[in-house]
Amino acid sequence: MSATLQKSGHRATLGGPAPAAPRRRPTSQQWAAWAFLTPVTLYLVLFYAYPLYRNLDLSLRHYTVRSFVQGDAPFTGLANYRTVLDDPTFAPALLHTVVFTAVCLVFQYALGLALAVFFNQHFRLSATLRALFLVPWLLPLIVSASTWSWMLNSESGVVNALLSAVGIDPVNWLTSPDWSLASVIIANVWIGVPFNLVVLYSGLQSIPTSLHEAAAIDGANAWQRFWRITFPLLRPVSAITLLLGLVYTLKVFDIIWIMTKGGPADSSTTFATWSYQLGFGNLVPAFGPGAAVGNLLVVAALVFGLIYVRVQRKQALS
Template sequence: MTTTLAAGTRAAPPTTRRGRAHAPLRWLFVLPALLYIVLFFGYPLVRNVVMSFQHYTPRTYFTGEAPFNGLANWRAVFSDSLFTDSLWHTALFTVGSLVGQFTIGLALAVFFSRRFRLSGTVRAVLLLPWLVPMVVSAVVWRRLLDQDHGVVNSLLSALGLTDGGVPWLNSPSTALLSAVLVNIWIGVPFNMVILYGGLQEIPRELREAAALDGAGAWRTFRSVTLPVLRPVVTVVLVLGFMSTVKILDLILALTSGGPADSTQTLGTVTYQLSFMQLDFGQGAVVGTVLLLVSAVFAVLYLRANRTDLGKEG
């Protein structure tokens, strides 16, 4: 009996031996993905951080010399009031865009979840802003919001809402708001499509059970629909944040960062430093700040998601 127990403790289970034998094969399947991430994501990110501590100029591309200058680039960027203003503008632009896109997108998704005649056609029309390139949309809206000849001001004047043209893109007090409104118009279709798909996956029995318990439409939406839709909402907000916080082409086509730098964001400042002033070191600093902001948001999202999974478990 003792011999049998000793033999049983020495011999590994067949499942464990099979798993150890297949471990190298599993790593072979994972290796291409790891190499891709390291080459196309890891190396550029590390290179950008290193560049932020170097005196990197156009001459560097010919001589290969980029001496380290310590924190000189960081001090120059953080001491510039434009950076502080652009950080604040980026926060306002991102939060305003996300709130507007999500609110309108969710309202449209709920509206179209009830089938009616021509609903498919209307949804297809609403998808057009998402399909048009962002630069094209920005150029069109720049014409529409023109102070003197824009269609928007002409319509407002015809309705008697304004006496003169509203300086949508020409005034520091309204330019950032105009950029937010245009970005909301562009991003609403994406939010609507994803949230509409999530609503279609909610079992009808849940809403019917809530109705039998006497819950009204708003109570059913707040207590049943939103909790079930939470994973989809999280994905929409995360993707929306990642695409909005670094936006560049929309701002450049609408206002070029003006007037009076009132629409300068971290993305436009990076572009200005790197490709207008050709100071790639300082441009890398702002790019690194963007990476840090995105990383903090990603960590908070992962922790919140892990907490939710722990509660469900």
Template sequence: MSTHTMERREAVSPERPGVRPGLSGPIRRRLPGTGQLTAWAFLTPVVVYLAVFYVWPLVRNVDLSTHGYTVRSFIEGNAPFIGLENFSAVFASPTFGPALINTLLFTGISIAFQFSIGMALAVFFFQKFPLSSTLRALFLVPWLLPLIVSASTWSWMLNSDSGVVNSVIRTLGGDQVNWLTSPQWALASVIIANIWIGIPFNLVILYSGLQNVSGDIYEAAALDGANSWQVFWRITFPLLRPVSAITILLGLVYTLKVFDIIWIMTRGGPGDASTTFAIWSYQLGFGSTLPSFGPAAAVGNLLIIMALVCGFIYLRVQRKQDQS
């Protein structure tokens, strides 16, 4: 290339800021702080969502539980600060003891049966037999139905006079059971309904966990002569511990705040027989013409504390598993 030609090319394509000679297109210079702006652009929707739907309701609930709100002061916003008096009133209430016991029994029994039955079904459907996919899909129906439909169905089935359950009992020669109106059976009735509704969730999560277990491990166990029970306790269950832990944690958090099932079936009765913290909080806040906003918020905060305790226990167990 001659010197005259090179001079003509430089005259036609003079250098401009941001353009490197010899390249086909411009390369833009990155502005300082662009990476941080991009990161904040992605984080902003999440931060706004958490602030609006989690942080603000939590702050508001704490404010309600530490002030003496009435209907008028709730609207005007001039309630006096009373500290922990609402919590003292909740602890001194005769409903506190039964509500605490019912909450623990409802949560503990529900989680134990939901997880056990869900695990058994997950292992059963993992065997890949004919129609396994169809049957597994049918087990998801209770999870897909609206809770009001499920709870209403169980209310009809457990009705003392016309329920199908009592009809079967009478056909077999047994006595009628007042499932929803007897203090001895009301809590058991809502627990049974909640177990039925929660089994599909455990089935789906645990079955997904089984998909990640290598089939070579089971083949090696079969060659070593391990039976089905040994395979479950020494291979399946240990390998599913991380999945099992998060399944139980989510189940605990969800079951602690179950309201609609109990309210539709028994409304927390008879008396306090099936009243949990979630039902009690609603009754205090909305169950009378003179609502007690402060005590209702205090009971709600107790539920939050119980859920946080479960979360911290999960984190501690998970940390120990990671270290080991």
């Protein structure tokens, strides 16, 4: 009988609930990790998450100056987005944004890559000249834009003076609808080339020279070595360079506004300048439509960012 009681007690012990494990207190390393994460989290919330939320809220309500102060704007849903899509400025602004972004990316990358390959030869004064090429990137944008406005001035600009010296008629760079977009593209390309040069040059430094030496021994010329060795190995760096250039170029505002203010006749208006004009450039500001245009830029940058992440993931798996 005692054996039976012992067995039943043993079964009760096995079948009963397990004792609760003691709760572990955070270690000093975990507290340190949270301490390091807190400033980054606060920065992202205050300067990224909250502004995005406010911009989305602006685009979904009918804000006036009074309601913007008092905070009683009525909810209108997607009405501001419909207003933007129906606006006659939408199509030209979209076209100008696409052209401005695409042309700037192509020329900035091509010129930056050419200069990176050139300076990768490590000739005398290479470091000095490379540092001088960084000047446009280091200058404040207002200084660069003002300088280009002076150089492209129709009457007293140095560019038209050089054209007249070779027998070419002066061009109304900033006041002609046919040339205003080209003018801001030229200025933005000049500003963006140094960034591409720096990033692509650092990518070239990571390519082993032994690969080029082996290819040269096998009889490959300079172009074959570049196209079959340098360019393929530079693709990861090129991808991030183009992505960062795309995000930056989509939101370019300073150069265009200082040089042309989006004119004449909206001939150089992009989504960035149009958003500013709607929100702050009129006596009666249209906060909702202006925020809607800004959100379209955010969505475009997000789409290209997701495409980049997916391409990089495929390359890593392959």
